Amino acid sequence: MSTTAPSTERNGYTSWLLAPGVFWMILFLVAPIMMIVYVSFWTQTTFAINSTLTLDSWKNFFSSEAYVGALWTTLRLWLIVLALTFIIGYPAALFVGLLVKSKTVSTVLLVLCVIPFWTSFLIRVLAWRPMLGKEGAINIILQELGLIDSPIEVLLFSELSVIIGMTQIYVVFMVGPIAFMLGRIDRNIIEAARDLGAGFGRIFWKIIFPLSLPGVVVGAIFVSVMVLGEFATSGALSGRKVNLLGNIIVTQVGSLKWAMASVVGVILTILLGIVVAGFLRIVDLKSEL
Amino acid sequence: MGHTESIFRLDNVSRQFGELIALNDISFEAAQNEYISLLGPSGSGKTTLLRVMAGFEKPDTGRIHFLGQDITDLPAHKRGIGFVFQNFALFPHLSVFENIAFGLRNGIEDVAGTEIDTRVRDMVGLVGLEGLEDRVPDQISGGQKQRVALARTLVMQPKLVLLDEPLGALDANLRSRMQTELRHIRERLDVTFLHVTGSETEALAMGDTVAVLDQGRIIQSGTPEQIHDTPASSDVALFLNRFNLFDGTLSDNTFRGPFGSAPVQNARHNDTDVYAIRYDRTKAFRKGDALPGPALPARYLASEYLGSSVISFFETADHKQVEVDHHLSFGDPGEYEVGQDYILSWDPEHAIVFGREAAA
Numbered sequence: 001m002s003t004t005a006p007s008t009e010r011n012g013y014t015s016w017l018l019a020p021g022v023f024w025m026i027l028f029l030v031a032p033i034m035m036i037v038y039v040s041f042w043t044q045t046t047f048a049i050n051s052t053l054t055l056d057s058w059k060n061f062f063s064s065e066a067y068v069g070a071l072w073t074t075l076r077l078w079l080i081v082l083a084l085t086f087i088i089g090y091p092a093a094l095f096v097g098l099l100v101k102s103k104t105v106s107t108v109l110l111v112l113c114v115i116p117f118w119t120s121f122l123i124r125v126l127a128w129r130p131m132l133g134k135e136g137a138i139n140i141i142l143q144e145l146g147l148i149d150s151p152i153e154v155l156l157f158s159e160l161s162v163i164i165g166m167t168q169i170y171v172v173f174m175v176g177p178i179a180f181m182l183g184r185i186d187r188n189i190i191e192a193a194r195d196l197g198a199g200f201g202r203i204f205w206k207i208i209f210p211l212s213l214p215g216v217v218v219g220a221i222f223v224s225v226m227v228l229g230e231f232a233t234s235g236a237l238s239g240r241k242v243n244l245l246g247n248i249i250v251t252q253v254g255s256l257k258w259a260m261a262s263v264v265g266v267i268l269t270i271l272l273g274i275v276v277a278g279f280l281r282i283v284d285l286k287s288e289l
Numbered sequence: 290m291g292h293t294e295s296i297f298r299l300d301n302v303s304r305q306f307g308e309l310i311a312l313n314d315i316s317f318e319a320a321q322n323e324y325i326s327l328l329g330p331s332g333s334g335k336t337t338l339l340r341v342m343a344g345f346e347k348p349d350t351g352r353i354h355f356l357g358q359d360i361t362d363l364p365a366h367k368r369g370i371g372f373v374f375q376n377f378a379l380f381p382h383l384s385v386f387e388n389i390a391f392g393l394r395n396g397i398e399d400v401a402g403t404e405i406d407t408r409v410r411d412m413v414g415l416v417g418l419e420g421l422e423d424r425v426p427d428q429i430s431g432g433q434k435q436r437v438a439l440a441r442t443l444v445m446q447p448k449l450v451l452l453d454e455p456l457g458a459l460d461a462n463l464r465s466r467m468q469t470e471l472r473h474i475r476e477r478l479d480v481t482f483l484h485v486t487g488s489e490t491e492a493l494a495m496g497d498t499v500a501v502l503d504q505g506r507i508i509q510s511g512t513p514e515q516i517h518d519t520p521a522s523s524d525v526a527l528f529l530n531r532f533n534l535f536d537g538t539l540s541d542n543t544f545r546g547p548f549g550s551a552p553v554q555n556a557r558h559n560d561t562d563v564y565a566i567r568y569d570r571t572k573a574f575r576k577g578d579a580l581p582g583p584a585l586p587a588r589y590l591a592s593e594y595l596g597s598s599v600i601s602f603f604e605t606a607d608h609k610q611v612e613v614d615h616h617l618s619f620g621d622p623g624e625y626e627v628g629q630d631y632i633l634s635w636d637p638e639h640a641i642v643f644g645r646e647a648a649a
Contacts, residue, residue: 188378191345192379195345197367206391
């Protein structure tokens with residue numbers, strides 16, 4: 001058969017082209033994950049770890065109020081931050097991607113959104129301390145205006161400050177993809193809907209929002225992946241009152257409790273897998289890209 | 290009632306974008322239940338005119354009346370004027386059925402679900418989209434998209450539909466089929482079509498009334514015959530793409546041009562002196578033949594066979610291209626040799642002459 005020869009040849013090329021990537025992923029993604037899963041079943045003693053398989057670390061995790069509490073805190077903060085980045089990010093994206101008519105202006109606005117990223121992550125997080133603190137900018141302003149008598153203390157070193165910090169840092173990852181999708185909508189489509197008698201609300205819910213949904217999903221995946229693995233913002237802004245799964249991994253690794261760190265790592269990875277797979281079910285991203 | 294009621298009327302409508310005058314003091318009135326084609330070269334303001342009528346743009350000055358009502362300040366979604374976009378502008382995430390049902394579901398009026406169903410099914414049948422109701426726009430052809438765009442507008446039962454170069458995105462074959470179909474669909478419904486196009490053949494073939502737009506002004510309107518046989522100005526004659534136009538001077542009922550001088554019975558007022566003779570009135574002769582009128586020496590370049598006629602291209606001494614359209618029912622065209630000189634001539638009675646000195 002003359003037709004099979006070139007196609008097997010092409011398949012040969014394809015596997016050679018894939019080989020470096022596959023090798024890389026196996027070495028640095030699949031193998032480490034397998035290793036973490038393996039280590040999570042190792043036996044941990046106070047000062048040592050050995051490879052005798054046991055369920056002790058897993059039992060410890062699920063019987064400890066602190067660990068399970070951290071799991072719930074992580075999920076709660078993730079949902080709150082996700083909702084806030086969407087609520088704050090969508091209108092901004094709508095303005096940048098759709099309402100601004102000039103492409104130049106919308107590019108400039110997007111760049112403005114990214115400018116905070118020119119400073120380092122830690123500085124961006126720590127900058128919230130002088131803003132939210134007991135004698136911080138917000139409290140001073142509110143007191144000067146006479147709106148409050150004594151400073152609001154829950155602003156800093158609380159769950160609220162962690163939420164504020166995370167929302168501010170990650171909202172741009174929501175704005176970008178949504179603005180991109182909105183920018184791709186043919187303006188004639190919106191005019192066609194108007195011509196057919198639809199008012200702004202109907203046009204938004206029936207045309208604009210569904211067409212921007214892939215952007216929302218991509219943005220939500222970005223934000224979720226980053227928030228679920230977070231430890232720095234909660235470390236810097238919660239005063240150790242808010243413990244996320246990420247913080248537990250950091251402390252466990254710091255005290256050389258590899259088995260427990262692995263358990264939390266596995267749980268976090270599974271959580272991320274479920275969240276990302278769930279979002280991908282909402283839209284078929286393949287058809288959009 | 291003796292007079293037909295007008296469907297829309299434009300009173301001194303102007304629109305300017307910065308320095309560019311898109312619409313320059315346009316006044317136009319159209320009768321109900323007509324097919325109007327609006328012919329204009331690109332940049333003549335024809336799309337702007339449609340957008341102003343649909344309510345996507347506001348005119349700087351002037352008023353727009355629709356069914357006897359001033360709609361100048363009415364937002365687009367309350368006007369009830371249909372608009373068919375050149376690129377169809379279908380909703381990419383909705384099925385053919387839902388595209389057509391969109392206006393009924395989301396428009397100003399509340400329409401009952403069962404009525405939506407019947408009206409959409411009727412419309413699907415009218416434009417011939419049976420069996421495609423569940424496809425999305427990506428899964429249908431250009432001609433089918435055109436039908437969806439049309440059905441989506443017509444299902445709202447508008448009295449006026451604006452079509453912005455609706456056939457521009459289709460291939461030639463499909464275009465001529467859709468031409469007939471658009472006319473049929475319009476005749477079956479009590480609706481006026483205002484069809485904007487840059488193609489003179491399309492404009493003349495489809496319109497009951499043809500309006501010619503140039504530089505933001507309507508420079509002539511009338512039946513296709515009127516426009517074709519008696520263009521009001523040399524610009525109209527140029528857009529029709531059916532006339533050889535010669536510059537020259539008109540004085541004392543004589544036109545002096547590259548062909549020498551020709552007698553002129555009557556002339557139409559124009560900004561410049563132009564002599565126009567239709568392609569199919571222009572004939573090629575060999576040296577020494579008896580001529581019916583003026584003599585224009587020209588060199589033969591090439592010809593195009595169009596089935597029912599042959600168009601031959603000649604070039605005059607001053608490098609102006611002249612076309613001769615020979616209909617094959619008048620016998621075989623002569624055999625011309627490329628590069629050889631011939632004499633072009635015509636009956637001067639068939640010429641249309643435009644001149645500054647003619648009475649306006």
